[in-house]
Amino acid sequence: MAGPDRHGRPQAGQRVLVHAAAGGVxxxxxxxxxxxxxxxxxxxxxxxxxxxxxxxxxxxxDYRDQDFAEVLRGPAGRRRPRHAEARRRDSPPASPSWSRTGSG
Structure with a gap:
């Protein structure tokens, strides 16, 4: 899982993306x-x-009907979210690299 401890703790005002948000992690x-x-x-x-x-x-x-990367890009100038992803260790990353490395 790439998340708060790996990329720094989320702080007030930061945008955080959580994949599988209804799942166990x-x-x-x-x-x-x-x-x-x-x-x-x-x-x-x-x-x-x-x-x-x-x-x-x-x-x-809704990951089935929407391309989350397109939704997150939104209007120009929006800040990229930090990224928390719950997935199996043997699964390839589903996210573009910018969503994992955004600064806030």
């Missing part, structure tokens, strides 16, 4: 980032959006 990452004042963006299927929002996510992206 993702739901914890959402709560930790939110408790530290971050703007949390989670990915989950549509059926789990309400649950992810109830955890504190400010935005939820």
């Amino acid at each position: 993702g739901h914890l990452a959402v709560q930790i980032a939110k408790s530290r004042g971050a703007h949390v963006i989670g990915t989950a299927s549509t059926a789990k959006h309400e649950f992810v929002r109830s955890l504190g996510a400010d935005e939820v992206i």
Whole structure:
């Protein structure tokens, strides 16, 4: 998992992307980032959006219907989110490198 301890702890006002936000690790990452004042963006299927929002996510992206990279790029000038990803160790990264290395 690439997350808060690997890339620095989220701070108030930072944007944090959490993949699999409704999952076993993702739901914890959402709560930790939110408790530290971050703007949390989670990915989950549509059926789990309400649950992810109830955890504190400010935005939820349906990974089945939306390209999260396009959604995150948004209008020019938006800051790139920090990245927390819950995935199997043998899975290749699903994210473009900029989302893992953004400075905040």
